[in-house]
Amino acid sequence: MPIDITMAWRNIWRNPRRTLLTVAAIGFASTALVFMLSFQFGVYDTMINSSVNIHAGHLQIQAKGYKEKMAMRYAVADPVRMGNLLNGIDDVKSYTYRAEGFSMLSSSDRTYGVLVTGIDPDKEKQVSTIKSLVRKGEYLSSSNAYEALVGSLLAANLKVGIGDEITILGQAKDGSVAASVVTVKGIFTSGIDEFDRSTVQIPLKTFQEVYSMDGAVHRVVVVCKSLKSVSMVKAALAEDISGIDEKYELKVFDWMEIMPGLLQSIQMDLISGFIMYIILVIVVAFSILNTFLMAVFERTREFGVLMAIGAEPGRIMKLLLIESITMTSIGIFLGMALGSVFSLYFQKHGIDFTGASEIMNQMGISGLMYPKLTLLSLFTGPMAVLFITSVAALYPALKVKSLRPVEAISYN
């Protein structure tokens, strides 16, 4: 083994207690960073998947202008053609069609303004988890029945139960009055309060008939095989639909464009997390800075002797940097190992947050949270610790460069 490494290793253990405390500080910070980043990524995945699976999908094809104005006339006139395109893309897992219209919804007691959505019951259950969220009654049986699936909070507000009738009154695509009566077939609870308070779903064919859609829909909702493949599918789809001649130009939107609020809340959470992580890393950096300043002060005479016998300051700096990198690496390695163990354990068993279920429901997540250990969450924090502590160790190492041998030898 090269003598520099031998010396560095032995120097590290000259003061075992101080070394162990420094390694423990680095290890603790790395463990915390690995686990907390994994936890954040897991929560984001859960939030995205909840929103995607319940309603939004990974991608949507819409007529240009519909996202901003949600006017009935901005419709996809030939949804079947879109379906045929989607059938030809490998990474598309499933898709469905939806049409929507703002309407007044009345029970015998109350009236509310809500968004009525027409869904294809067979296709919808491949895209959305809503069928599994039905808590009372049943899922929609066919695409042309006059029945409705109502969110639990809306049902409570309307004071309706299974088998009760609801009157729908809105404006059709052609400007005429859209009116119908549907029977409550099922009541669902998604956990997302806003969704449960404002959603009514009826069969797509019923919707197209009541709202005079002439076979058109407002959204073609696509679920990809994985989150990673979304951008690829979006690019392929954008290319495929660019040449289609429809009354309104067709656009493809991904989940970030469809749910900008979700993306912003993830970004905000990431930023606040990073501020906390930076503080943690700086505290560790001061710890290692203190250790190495102490080492330089304690060993000034020794450095003077090394210089007297012919060692250049650069060699002593190198020795100090090997010591700091070795100590940091031990801490980081232990931290990464412990952080991975904790993350993987909770990735399997989940962390129970049922006490905070009210807040979590707002975010679309259930009471159990699962961290997600990825290469990014494993390496980002520890590498930041390595970088910052290496920079912190440079200062005492550079101090050695300014030492004069005669002053260093007589240093007390």
Place this chain on the structure above:
Amino acid sequence: MNIVQVKEVKKTYIQGKVEVYALRGVSLDIKKGGFAALAGPSGSGKTTLLNIIGGLDLPDSGDVAVDGSSFSGMSQADLAKMRLNKIGFVFQAYNLIPVLSAVENVEFVMLLQGLDKVERRQRAKDVLDDVGLEGKYDRRPAELSGGQQQRVAVARAIVSNPSIVLADEPTANLDSKTGNGLLEMMKEMNEKKSVTFIFSTHDDMVMDYARRLVQIRDGEIADDIVK
């Protein structure tokens, strides 16, 4: 042949607000193979002169040359190379590297010189044998007595065959018997291997051993006796 040439060297220190004249124009030549002592009371300037001869400190004016190489205009890196190849040091407090064994301490200088491992290990062991530390190669400084540590320091100083060995009060931390043994050993090195030794001391025993005694007082050479 003069191995050390000191010409009109002056050195001043600032202590607080007071200017202290450590050396006031000292000139001195030491011959190759010499065994000389710079003697004088504390604060006389003997250690300052030794440090300047060793290239650890630079004079305010004047010049020093070791083995024909003048220190004038040398950078810190040049001085480091000069110390590595031409000067060996023995310090009062031994000053061995505590994390290295005896043989590693002696080897370290040769490592800095770039010698290969097998050669430097063999040479380090040979020199440790010469200073009477056979079989104690792997002991760390903390496992050796003061006298043994100073012998390791001497071995480190002479192992690379320097032009001169500078010893700053080498017996100050040793009892008289151990100090005597150390001086005997250095005298033997001087006589058998022609290693040039220059001591800074106020120990009578060292002064007795020295073949040349340079008395320094108030930054000037007060007396220069060749025995």
